[in-house]
Amino acid sequence: MKIFERYVAQLALGIFGAVALGMVALFVIIDFGDWVRLYIGKPVTDVIALYWYRSHLVFVQLGPAALVLACGLTITVIRRRGEWTALRALGASPVALLRPVLIVAVTAAVAMLAFEEFVVGKSGERADRIMVERFDRWGDFMVVYSPRRWFKAGDALVNVRGDFDASRLQDVRVFQLGAKHELVAWTEAESLTWVSKGVWRADNARVMRFDGAIVKDAVTGSLEIPLALASEVTQLAVGRPEWMPLSVLLRQVELMRALELPTEATRFAIHRRCADLVATVVAALMASLLGLRARLKPSVPRALLEGAGLCGGLFVTGMMSRSLAINARLPPFAAAWLVPLVLFVVAAVMFRRTEATQR
Numbered sequence: 001m002k003i004f005e006r007y008v009a010q011l012a013l014g015i016f017g018a019v020a021l022g023m024v025a026l027f028v029i030i031d032f033g034d035w036v037r038l039y040i041g042k043p044v045t046d047v048i049a050l051y052w053y054r055s056h057l058v059f060v061q062l063g064p065a066a067l068v069l070a071c072g073l074t075i076t077v078i079r080r081r082g083e084w085t086a087l088r089a090l091g092a093s094p095v096a097l098l099r100p101v102l103i104v105a106v107t108a109a110v111a112m113l114a115f116e117e118f119v120v121g122k123s124g125e126r127a128d129r130i131m132v133e134r135f136d137r138w139g140d141f142m143v144v145y146s147p148r149r150w151f152k153a154g155d156a157l158v159n160v161r162g163d164f165d166a167s168r169l170q171d172v173r174v175f176q177l178g179a180k181h182e183l184v185a186w187t188e189a190e191s192l193t194w195v196s197k198g199v200w201r202a203d204n205a206r207v208m209r210f211d212g213a214i215v216k217d218a219v220t221g222s223l224e225i226p227l228a229l230a231s232e233v234t235q236l237a238v239g240r241p242e243w244m245p246l247s248v249l250l251r252q253v254e255l256m257r258a259l260e261l262p263t264e265a266t267r268f269a270i271h272r273r274c275a276d277l278v279a280t281v282v283a284a285l286m287a288s289l290l291g292l293r294a295r296l297k298p299s300v301p302r303a304l305l306e307g308a309g310l311c312g313g314l315f316v317t318g319m320m321s322r323s324l325a326i327n328a329r330l331p332p333f334a335a336a337w338l339v340p341l342v343l344f345v346v347a348a349v350m351f352r353r354t355e356a357t358q359r
Contacts, residue, residue, distance in 0.1 A: 004087065008078065009100035015077075016070035016108055023062040024055050038135055046134045053130070056115075056123035057243075063112045064280040064314070069307035071101050071284040075291030079298035094354055098288055105284040109277045116273070117245050124243040145238050151259065154228035164234050168193040172202075174227065185209045187225060194231040199224055230258040241269040264332055268325040271336035276318070278340040282347050283310045289350040294357050314339070 028051050032039075039047050075097065078084050084097060128145070131137045151158040155177050162170025169192040176185035189202035207219045232255040237248055244252070249270045256263045290306050291298065317339045325335035 004083075005096065005100040008074065008097060009104050011077065012070055012074040012101050012104040013108075015073050016067055016104065019070050019073075020059060020063055020066035023066055024058050027058045027062070028055060038137065042135065046130060050127060050130045050134075053123040053127035056120055057127065060112060060116045060120050064109075064276065064283075065307075065311040067105055067108050067112075067280055068283045068287050068310050068314075069304060071105055072287030072291050072303040072307045073300065074101055075288045076298045076300055076303040079291065080300075094292055097292070098285070101288050102281070102285055105281045109280050112280075113273065113277050121239070121243045121245055121248075125239060144240055147238055148236060148261075151229060151233060151261075156227060156229075158227070158229060162191075164236075169234065174202075174225070182212075183210055192227075194234075195224060198226055198228055200227045200229065201225075230255075232258045241266050244269075246270060246273060264326050264328060268322060268332035268336055271333050272318070272322070275336040275340050279314060279318075279343055282340060282343040283314055286310060286343065286347050286350060289347065289354050292354050 031054070032047075032051065075084075078097065087096065125145075128139075128141055131139065132141050147160070147164050149160050151160070157175040157177065158169075159173040159175070160169045160171070161173070164170075170190070172187075172189050172192045174185075174187040174189070174192075175183060176187070178184040185207065187202060187205055187207045189206075190204035191202075193201045193203065195201050201222065201224050203222045205219075205221065205223060205225075207223070207225070209216045209218075235251075235255055236259075237244065237252055241249060241252075249266055252266050253263050253270070256266065287303070287307050287310055291303055296302075321330075321335040321339055324330040325332045329335075330338070
């Protein structure tokens with residue numbers, strides 16, 4: 001039986017590799033055809049580098065779908081060859097066939113998570129920068145990779161126009177608001193440096209205080225000002241949360257809480273990364289169980305359609321859960337793990353029925 005399980009695992013792994021490679025190649029061909037006019041006259045090495053990094057992103061995005069399809073196809077191929085019928089005659093249970101497929105699914109899912117954690121973050125940023133620097137296509141680059149410029153600090157609004165570094169903010173405007181949100185003071189400083197909790201030093205600053213539309217007084221020079229802005233503001237990372245490593249995302253949640261910034265999207269990205277791994281494995285198990293239905297003849301087209309349906313369902317429910325989390329309809333943890341939980345219950349029912357029909 002161990003020889004058979006090794007054979008099934010090798011078959012599943014081979015089909016997964018072929019399907020994943022085919023999906024990535026298909027994307028590259030279609031995307032290249034869509035942007036071919038942009039690449040005319042550009043160095044070939046730039047185009048190759050762009051699609052090398054993009055292929056990493058596509059593999060992570062389409063890898064789960066390839067895994068689900070591969071598991072369903074593995075069961076279908078074994079049944080079509082009559083190998084499962086022979087083993088059933090010897091008294092083999094469905095577990096003997098499902099176990100190696102599930103081991104491959106878990107291994108592949110963990111490998112994709114590690115690939116996303118250590119490779120995709122750098123590849124995504126490099127692909128975006130190549131589009132900007134080599135092909136002059138900005139897209140949402142400025143939105144994604146520009147530091148946050150506006151912060152709320154108690155009853156003040158802080159606008160950072162310059163650069164961030166580890167200790168200070170450059171070219172800063174501070175708007176102090178009154179009880180009725182009227183402007184009561186305005187500070188313009190070359191830089192702001194954190195001194196202690198609630199206190200920042202404004203260098204080369206100009207401070208004006210207002211009484212309605214009238215300037216009461218003005219002060220210039222370097223001085224300390226009260227400002228309820230956490231020092232962590234200089235440590236905020238830029239980039240797409242879905243591409244950041246988990247260690248960075250976890251740190252960002254702490255920083256954003258200290259700065260009283262919304263954390264729903266970041267916390268959802270953390271939970272979803274692990275939840276997607278579980279959902280992919282359970283969906284792969286469901287595809288395998290669908291392929292084991294005794295009352296239906298094994299069919300490759302049907303296995304592909306069923307796998308595509310499962311992947312489409314995962315995509316739609318994933319978008320719905322993200323919307324629920326970001327709009328605060330559900331806690332990020334609940335929104336991320338709801339889909340794997342439902343899939344697990346459905347898979348358990350399917351497994352019970354498969355065991356009953358295979359006896």
